[in-house]
Amino acid sequence: MKTSILITKKVKYQLQKKLQEVRVAILCGNKEKLPQLLIELESEQKKFEQSYSKKKG
Numbered sequence: 001m002k003t004s005i006l007i008t009k010k011v012k013y014q015l016q017k018k019l020q021e022v023r024v025a026i027l028c029g030n031k032e033k034l035p036q037l038l039i040e041l042e043s044e045q046k047k048f049e050q051s052y053s054k055k056k057g
Contacts, residue, residue: 004054011051015044 018041025034 004051008048008051011044011048015041015048018044 018037022034022037022041024030025037
């Protein structure tokens with residue numbers, strides 16, 4: 001149980017970190033990097049959703 005909580009927290013942190021990268025790219029107008037960051041953000045979001053659903057289930 002403790003391990004799954006730690007994994008969920010780690011995945012949540014990675015999601016927040018990637019979201020921050022996307023925000024910075026938007027604010028800086030970095031249009032070249034933004035598509036790749038959005039793909040990575042979607043991947044991190046899926047990992048979080050899977051981790052969270054395992055935690056609840």
